[in-house]
Structure formats: structure tokens, C-alpha cells
Amino acid sequence: MRKPIIGVMGGAEVSAAVARDAYELGALIARKGWVLLNGGRACGVMEASAKGAKEAGGLTVGVLPDDTTEHVSPSIDIPIVTGMGAARNVINVLSSDVVIACPGSGGTLSEVALALKAGRTVILLGIEVGAALAEYRASGQLEDAEDPRDAIEKVQATLRNRGF
Amino acid sequence: MRKPIIGVMGGAEVSAAVARDAYELGALIARKGWVLLNGGRACGVMEASAKGAKEAGGLTVGVLPDDTTEHVSPSIDIPIVTGMGAARNVINVLSSDVVIACPGSGGTLSEVALALKAGRTVILLGIEVGAALAEYRASGQLEDAEDPRDAIEKVQATLRNRGF
Amino acid sequence: MRKPIIGVMGGAEVSAAVARDAYELGALIARKGWVLLNGGRACGVMEASAKGAKEAGGLTVGVLPDDTTEHVSPSIDIPIVTGMGAARNVINVLSSDVVIACPGSGGTLSEVALALKAGRTVILLGIEVGAALAEYRASGQLEDAEDPRDAIEKVQATLRNRGF
Amino acid sequence: MRKPIIGVMGGAEVSAAVARDAYELGALIARKGWVLLNGGRACGVMEASAKGAKEAGGLTVGVLPDDTTEHVSPSIDIPIVTGMGAARNVINVLSSDVVIACPGSGGTLSEVALALKAGRTVILLGIEVGAALAEYRASGQLEDAEDPRDAIEKVQATLRNRGF
Numbered sequence: 073m074r075k076p077i078i079g080v081m082g083g084a085e086v087s088a089a090v091a092r093d094a095y096e097l098g099a100l101i102a103r104k105g106w107v108l109l110n111g112g113r114a115c116g117v118m119e120a121s122a123k124g125a126k127e128a129g130g131l132t133v134g135v136l137p138d139d140t141t142e143h144v145s146p147s148i149d150i151p152i153v154t155g156m157g158a159a160r161n162v163i164n165v166l167s168s169d170v171v172i173a174c175p176g177s178g179g180t181l182s183e184v185a186l187a188l189k190a191g192r193t194v195i196l197l198g199i200e201v202g203a204a205l206a207e208y209r210a211s212g213q214l215e216d217a218e219d220p221r222d223a224i225e226k227v228q229a230t231l232r233n234r235g236f
Numbered sequence: 237m238r239k240p241i242i243g244v245m246g247g248a249e250v251s252a253a254v255a256r257d258a259y260e261l262g263a264l265i266a267r268k269g270w271v272l273l274n275g276g277r278a279c280g281v282m283e284a285s286a287k288g289a290k291e292a293g294g295l296t297v298g299v300l301p302d303d304t305t306e307h308v309s310p311s312i313d314i315p316i317v318t319g320m321g322a323a324r325n326v327i328n329v330l331s332s333d334v335v336i337a338c339p340g341s342g343g344t345l346s347e348v349a350l351a352l353k354a355g356r357t358v359i360l361l362g363i364e365v366g367a368a369l370a371e372y373r374a375s376g377q378l379e380d381a382e383d384p385r386d387a388i389e390k391v392q393a394t395l396r397n398r399g400f
Numbered sequence: 401m402r403k404p405i406i407g408v409m410g411g412a413e414v415s416a417a418v419a420r421d422a423y424e425l426g427a428l429i430a431r432k433g434w435v436l437l438n439g440g441r442a443c444g445v446m447e448a449s450a451k452g453a454k455e456a457g458g459l460t461v462g463v464l465p466d467d468t469t470e471h472v473s474p475s476i477d478i479p480i481v482t483g484m485g486a487a488r489n490v491i492n493v494l495s496s497d498v499v500i501a502c503p504g505s506g507g508t509l510s511e512v513a514l515a516l517k518a519g520r521t522v523i524l525l526g527i528e529v530g531a532a533l534a535e536y537r538a539s540g541q542l543e544d545a546e547d548p549r550d551a552i553e554k555v556q557a558t559l560r561n562r563g564f
Numbered sequence: 565m566r567k568p569i570i571g572v573m574g575g576a577e578v579s580a581a582v583a584r585d586a587y588e589l590g591a592l593i594a595r596k597g598w599v600l601l602n603g604g605r606a607c608g609v610m611e612a613s614a615k616g617a618k619e620a621g622g623l624t625v626g627v628l629p630d631d632t633t634e635h636v637s638p639s640i641d642i643p644i645v646t647g648m649g650a651a652r653n654v655i656n657v658l659s660s661d662v663v664i665a666c667p668g669s670g671g672t673l674s675e676v677a678l679a680l681k682a683g684r685t686v687i688l689l690g691i692e693v694g695a696a697l698a699e700y701r702a703s704g705q706l707e708d709a710e711d712p713r714d715a716i717e718k719v720q721a722t723l724r725n726r727g728f
Contacts, residue, residue, distance in 0.1 A: 156323070156326075157326065158326050158350055158353060158354070159320070159323040159326040159327075161326075161350075162320075162321065162322050162323040162325075162326075163323075177352075177353065177368075177369075177371060177372075178349045178350065178352040178353030178369070178372070179349070179350075179353050180368075181345070181346075181349040181368045181369060182345075182346045182349035182350045182353065184368075185342045185343070185345040185346035185349060186322055186325075186342065186343075186346045188341075188342040189322060189341065189342030189343050189346065190322070199368060200366060200367045200368055201366050201368045202364060202365050202366010202367055202368055202369070203364045203365075203366055204341075204344075204345045204348075204363060204364055204365045204366055205341075205342070205345060205366075207341060208341075208342070
């Protein structure tokens with residue numbers, strides 16, 4: 073059986089507190105034996121979550137918007153080079169068994185919306201997504217986490233329901 | 237000089253009131269001499285806006301998620317067949333000079349977010365997108381319209397600023 | 401009934417003779433009342449075929465690899481902005497009812513191959529594609545044309561078989 | 565430093581001899597400590613090369629055309645789910661440091677062409693691609709291999725030139 077792939081999405085420019093949370097998410101994902109997947113670049117939530125996972129001995133996949141690996145994080149083991157710009161956001165969420173979303177702006181919100189549309193459970197950590205997605209919250213597909221540990225517990229519960 | 241392309245986004249299953257607004261948007265876009273672009277399918281806001289534009293003598297472009305034209309609206313003149321599923325949402329917004337968003341769910345919200353990230357002005361007609369996009373509202377890139385006529389006036393003002 | 405969409409593919413840097421053929425193809429497509437679709441940029445076979453169609457009063461669609469319209473041909477009426485680089489080659493061929501291929505290099509050959517895989521008839525005009533595609537030639541899906549007029553006659557025959 | 569990623573492309577329906585070569589390529593790639601990347605499905609060259617790599621203890625990445633993992637090979641560790649059909653062929657080649665092509669049909673030839681256009685070295689193993697790609701053969705970017713071991717030696721030489 074393959075390992076679960078957990079997507080961590082979030083902004084390219086974030087506060088130190090958000091970066092700390094992203095680092096901790098990466099570390100906790102690695103310690104569970106899961107694969108971390110993110111947008112691959114060497115900045116923001118992408119860099120922090122990859123570094124956290126890598127330093128905890130995990131495997132990291134980065135799905136880049138670029139057509140080269142020039143901007144890839146040094147903590148990414150497997151760069152997926154798409155050359156597709158924001159269309160790679162769709163690949164990020166389809167390739168993730170569960171998605172965790174940290175604060176970001178338009179790109180991050182698009183990933184939350186695309187993940188929900190694709191049937192993925194999305195765990196929000198410090199991001200408010202508004203009434204437009206209320207239907208998914210009502211159905212239990214969209215959940216809030218209090219901190220990284222809480223997010224990971226909610227991921228674990230979802231994975232169990234998906235047969236992992 | 238080419239004609240402006242106005243994107244109208246919104247759900248595949250919508251109320252009769254939303255469909256009426258979408259039809260009127262299409263008709264107003266056509267009467268301005270603009271090109272209507274949407275997701276191309278024969279349902280919801282896509283079908284209604286294409287029909288409105290077509291019956292008012294306009295030109296209509298539909299960017300389909302499918303790899304065939306099987307589900308295209310009969311009111312679409314130019315079906316763009318992507319075979320890319322939700323990744324075509326990126327093409328919808330990049331190809332539009334201005335985007336109008338009607339009520340929908342995850343797919344529509346992803347288009348609002350992707351359009352804003354790509355620098356497009358987005359006019360919301362009866363859709364609430366939440367605090368996650370507050371920065372774009374503050375900068376004037378994200379606006380609310382009261383009704384289809386108001387939306388078209390806001391599109392006109394934006395086009396003027398973009399040199400059309 | 402919508403108008404047929406004819407894709408004309410070919411290199412970004414071509415000889416004057418190839419550009420003349422591409423211009424003539426565009427003109428003949430427009431005079432038939434068909435829509436011309438190509439890769440949209442202001443160079444090579446794209447520029448020449450769009451100009452030929454436009455000057456003959458036709459409608460032209462350009463599916464751009466870029467995420468802006470900066471490099472679009474002035475003869476393109478409808479720029480489709482993908483931001484997807486070479487992945488837009490797939491959209492070029494899926495959106496065409498029939499594909500004509502002029503000389504080019506890797507990009508053009510990828511479009512020939514993708515079009516055949518997607519079930520499109522491909523008419524070659526001065527391009528040699530080798531034994532790897534022999535199966536499609538055997539089945540009649542891949543044909544050679546002697547000159548632009550011959551290519552257009554072969555397109556016409558294919559369209560008839562597709563119900564246009 | 566990350567491990568090199570070697571793409572193995574080829575048909576979904578192939579002879580037993582081609583499948584044996586693909587299996588051996590996968591095994592040799594894994595023994596070198598490289599990552600195997602292919603199109604991810606449980607058939608043809610994809611299945612055989614993934615199995616070869618997996619049974620030799622390697623890491624395997626499969627970039628699926630589908631929007632689910634339903635058709636993924638059981639020998640794939642990391643399924644990348646694109647939902648983009650043939651547009652994933654672009655991702656296959658951009659994500660590979662070197663590409664090896666086995667016999668196939670339109671899809672495989674599109675990958676050879678896209679890889680060359682993207683600047684990748686392509687090693688052909690039993691596939692004839694014709695005069696349309698002669699310029700790449702002349703420049704040394706397109707090479708023929710006699711058997712899987714020869715292909716791997718040519719990959720090794722290319723990797724050295726790329727700084728691995």
C-alpha cells in the first residue's frame with residue numbers, strides 16, 4: 073500500500089508565526105510516515121513545510137508552476153515541473169489525499185476551492201474562507217484546526233475514512 | 237483593435253433568478269459589442285449567459301473542461317476543448333479582460349480567486365466570497381454589483397482603464 | 401450549427417515559401433466560412449495563417465502558451481490565454497475539427513502526434529513525420545497534401561465525414 | 565543534492581519484448597539510485613518500468629492523465645494526479661532530467677517531441693521517429709540506444725553533463 077500524500081497549501085509571503093506552523097505541519101507529517109506535497113518553491117509556506125518534513129526524515133514532493141527547477145526549495149526531493157502556472161494548483165489538490173490550508177491569498181483560496189470541488193477534505197489552519205464555501209462546511213468536508221497538532225489529528229481521522 | 241472579452245462565471249446548477257441575471261449579462265455584453273467567454277457547458281450560468289449573448293447577436297466562446305464537444309451549449313460559437321477538467325478555470329480567467337462572477341460553488345470561487353491572483357478585476361453579482369479575499373476588495377480589484385446593468389457599467393469603467 | 405474550426409500548426413521560424421503556404425491556407429479557410437485556429441503568436445506559421453484568414457474576412461482564434469496577450473498576432477480576433485506553455489498544444493488540436501500541419505520542429509511534431517492520438521485527421525503540407533506514425537497513415541487518419549488547395553480539399557472531405 | 569529523475573515513456577499496449585526492456589530499464593534506474601518517472605498507469609511500458617524499478621528497491625513517480633488513482637500501477641509510490649489527459653505528457657518530460665523512449669504510438673511520439681523542444685536529451689530504445697526530428701539528432705540531443713544497458717550508459721553521460 074502506498075503512503076498517504078498530504079498537501080500543505082499557503083502563501084508565498086507569510087508571517088513568522090505562519091511559517092512556524094507550516095514547519096511544524098511538515099515535521100508532523102513526516103513523523104507519521106506520510107508524504108508531504110506542496111507547491112515546491114523556496115518561499116513562504118512551501119519552503120517552511122518542506123523544510124519541516126525534510127528535517128524530520130520525510131519524503132517531499134513539490135509541484136512547481138515554473139518550467140524549470142530554478143526556484144525549487146532545497147528541501148524538495150521530487151520536483152514536478154509543470155510549466156503551467158496556476159493550473160498546477162489543480163494538480164496540487166488532486167494529488168493530495170487530504171489538504172491542509174494555511175494563510176495565503178488568491179492562489180491559496182483557489183486551492184481550497186478546487187480541493188473541495190474535487191471531493192477532498194480540507195483542514196483550515198488560521199485561514200478564513202467566507203460564506204461562499206458554507207455548503208462544504210455544513211457537509212463536514214471543510215474543517216477548522218486550532219493548531220498544527222489538531223490539523224494532523226483531523227487528517228488522520230480523514231485518512232482512516234479513506235481506507236488508509 | 238480586438239474586441240474586449242468578458243468572462244461570466246457561475247454555477248452549473250443555479251436558481252431561476254440567477255439564470256435570469258446570467259441571461260441578461262450575456263445580452264448586455266453582446267449589445268456592447270464585446271465577446272462573451274464562459275465555461276461552455278449547456279447548463280447553469282454557462283448556458284444562460286451564452287443564450288443571452290447569442291440571442292442578442294453576440295459572439296460566444298466556451299472553454300470546456302471536457303475532451304469533446306458533447307456537452308457544449310448550443311449557444312456557443314467557438315468551443316475551446318481543453319480536456320483538462322478544472323485546470324480550464326485558469327484559462328477562463330486569463331482569457332477574460334474582466335470577470336463577472338455569479339453564484340456558484342467551489343469551481344466558481346476558484347475562478348474568482350484565480351482571476352484576482354492573475355490581476356483581473358472581478359465584479360461579483362450576488363456572490364459572497366469572504367474575508368480571505370479582503371485585500372483585493374481593499375485595492376479596488378474586487379467589486380460588488382447590484383444587478384446586471386450595474387455589473388456592465390463597472391466592466392465598462394474597468395475596460396476604459398485597460399485601454400479599450 | 402456552429403462553423404467548423406480548422407487548426408493550422410507549424411513552426412515559429414519558417415522559410416518565406418512556408419509562410420506563403422500558411423497565408424494561403426488561412427485565406428482559403430476564411431473563404432470557406434470556417435474558423436481558423438492556431439497558436440496565436442505573431443511569428444512564423446501562426447502569424448502568416450492568421451493574416452491570410454483575417455485579410456480574407458475570416459474569424460481567427462489563437463491559443464497562446466503565454467499568460468498575457470503581449471505576443472499575440474494582430475490578426476487574431478480571439479486570444480485564448482493559457483499560461484500553460486507547451487501544454488496548450490493539446491488544446492490546439494482538441495479544439496480543431498481537422499488539423500493541417502506545416503513544417504516546424506518539436507512543437508509542431510508534438511501537435512501532429514497529439515492530434516492523431518485524439519482521433520483528429522491530420523493533413524501534412526510539406527512536413528515528413530516518419531515511421532513512428534505509420535499506423536495512422538495506414539488507417540487514413542494521416543494524409544499528405546500537395547499544396548494549400550489540395551489540403552483544403554482534404555479538409556472538406558473530412559468535415560463531410562464528421563457531419564459538417 | 566536531489567536524485568536525478570529519469571523518465572521512461574512508451575506505449576500502453578506493447579509486445580512482451582518491449583515490456584521486458586522496460587522492466588530492465590526500471591531495474592537499472594533503481595540500481596543507479598535514480599528516481600523513475602513515467603505516466604503511472606497499470607499497463608504497457610508504464611507498468612513494466614515501474615515494476616522493474618520497484619522490485620529493485622527504487623522510488624517511482626507516476627504522472628497520471630486521470631483525475632483519480634483508479635488506474636495507477638501498484639508499483640508507483642507517488643501518483644501525481646493531473647486530470648489533464650494528454651497535457652500531462654508535458655509534465656512527464658519537464659519533470660525528467662533525461663527521457664528514454666520505448667516503442668509506442670501518438671502519445672509516446674508527442675513526448676519525444678515535447679522533450680526535445682524543452683531541451684531534454686532523449687534516448688530512443690527501439691523507436692524510429694523520422695526526419696521531422698533530424699535537427700535534434702544532428703545536435704546530439706536525440707540518440708539511439710542498442711539495449712537497456714546502453715540506454716542507461718547514455719543517460720549517465722548526459723547526467724554528468726547536467727551536473728549530477
